[in-house]
Amino acid sequence: MTEMGATHSPGMKFYVVVWIGLLCIAGVEVIMTYQEFSTRVLLAVLLILAFIEAAIGLLYFMHMKYDRPILLWSFVLSIVFVLLMMNQIWPDAYRMASIGHH
Amino acid sequence: MSESVATFPEGLEATREPSPYGVQSKKLTMWLFIASDAVTFGAVLFGYSYLRVGTPDWPRPFPFFPSILNAVVMTAVLLTSSLTMLGAVSSAKNGKKSSSLKWLTATVFLGLIFAVLHLREWFHMFHEGWSLSHNPTGGPVMFGATFFSVTGLHLLHVLVGIVAMTVVAIGFQTNWLDENHVETTGLYWHFVDLVWMFVFPFLYRMNAAPR
Numbered sequence: 001m002t003e004m005g006a007t008h009s010p011g012m013k014f015y016v017v018v019w020i021g022l023l024c025i026a027g028v029e030v031i032m033t034y035q036e037f038s039t040r041v042l043l044a045v046l047l048i049l050a051f052i053e054a055a056i057g058l059l060y061f062m063h064m065k066y067d068r069p070i071l072l073w074s075f076v077l078s079i080v081f082v083l084l085m086m087n088q089i090w091p092d093a094y095r096m097a098s099i100g101h102h
Numbered sequence: 103m104s105e106s107v108a109t110f111p112e113g114l115e116a117t118r119e120p121s122p123y124g125v126q127s128k129k130l131t132m133w134l135f136i137a138s139d140a141v142t143f144g145a146v147l148f149g150y151s152y153l154r155v156g157t158p159d160w161p162r163p164f165p166f167f168p169s170i171l172n173a174v175v176m177t178a179v180l181l182t183s184s185l186t187m188l189g190a191v192s193s194a195k196n197g198k199k200s201s202s203l204k205w206l207t208a209t210v211f212l213g214l215i216f217a218v219l220h221l222r223e224w225f226h227m228f229h230e231g232w233s234l235s236h237n238p239t240g241g242p243v244m245f246g247a248t249f250f251s252v253t254g255l256h257l258l259h260v261l262v263g264i265v266a267m268t269v270v271a272i273g274f275q276t277n278w279l280d281e282n283h284v285e286t287t288g289l290y291w292h293f294v295d296l297v298w299m300f301v302f303p304f305l306y307r308m309n310a311a312p313r
Contacts, residue, residue: 012189019185025179026302030170034306039155048302053299062182062294068124075137082141086148098154 009066018060025053104208105254132286136293139259143297146255147304150248154308163242165311168222169260173306176219183212184295191288194281200275202284206271208293213264220257224250249305256301259294262309 029049037045060067065074125131154160164170192204231238232246270287273279 009192012192015185015188017155019181020137020301021182022271023178026174026181026299029307030174033170033310034166034313039308043151043155043308046307050300050303055301057184057292057296061188061295063291068122071123071125071133074123075133075225079137079140079144083144086144089148089152091153093152093155097158 009063010060015060018056022053022056025049054062103270126282128282129289132289136289137296138143140297143255143300146252150252151304153244153248154242154304157242157244160309161237161239161245162311163239163245164306164309164310164313168226170306172223172312173217173302176216177302179212179219180214180295180298183209183216184292186212187288187291191281191285191296194284195273197281201283206267206274208269210264210271213260213267213291217257217260217264220253220260221257224253234297247292249309252301252305256294256297259297263287263291263294 009078020042027045032049033040035042058076118291121127121130125133129206134139154213164173186205190202190209193199193202194204201214232249234247234250235243237243237245274284
């Protein structure tokens with residue numbers, strides 16, 4: 001059976017560069033951990049950096065950049081939508097924190 | 103390989119359209135699984151974050167040495183295993199079976215190192231008195247429940263991936279499986295790595311002990 005869609009694949013040298021970039025982002029996250037941030041700010045910073053890492057991994061390691069765009073739009077958009085909808089929990093979490101529940 | 107031909111009752115035309123995604127069914131199936139598993143991990147991490155933010159006296163028991171440093175090493179090991187997995191897939195796609203098997207072996211080895219480091223961290227915490235339902239500092243017990251369940255779910259995925267890669271390596275060597283199976287397994291392994299990119303900051307760095 002022939003491959004249904006020809007896809008471009010960068011070489012290992014490019015993947016090594018991406019790998020080094022991901023390690024650097026992980027290093028930045030560790031540095032951010034020991035800055036004088038509040039819980040909310042630290043959570044937001046780590047979340048943004050984690051999403052950047054995830055996007056890089058998805059596009060390059062999981063090859064989504066080189067597959068048909070419909071694959072990206074079908075799966076990523078739906079997952080992002082679900083994860084965004086889960087953000088409804090934050091007001092109640094802060095409410096719990098403000099009244100000191102355990 | 104011959105393709106099966108569907109037969110339909112008279113009057114009905116069989117329409118066979120190419121897949122809009124342009125990938126093999128096994129790869130599409132793996133993407134569907136990854137989508138569902140991503141949402142599962144998302145829900146679990148949101149649940150943890152809800153409790154974390156909503157509990158003012160949430161413990162932060164991880165000192166830089168050995169806990170955070172161990173987790174940093176685990177992150178580096180897992181990222182490197184993704185790189186070796188890329189080598190395995192690239193070699194397999196280019197017809198270099200021997201090279202692909204070496205890269206797969208390296209990936210399995212790195213996955214085992216990650217699992218050992220992870221279990222070592224767990225047993226260290228058990229020794230200190232942490233468990234699913236016990237906090238040795240006297241604070242909220244939900245820390246143990248969330249930490250061990252979230253990291254345990256991820257560790258389970260790592261162990262399943264190690265077994266899957268071993269099976270695929272053996273199958274690829276004996277020509278029972280082909281390069282597309284290596285690619286599909288690679289997708290799963292990259293997903294496991296990608297999940298760790300969220301588990302590491304939320305479960306470890308958000309709970310790092312202040313200096």
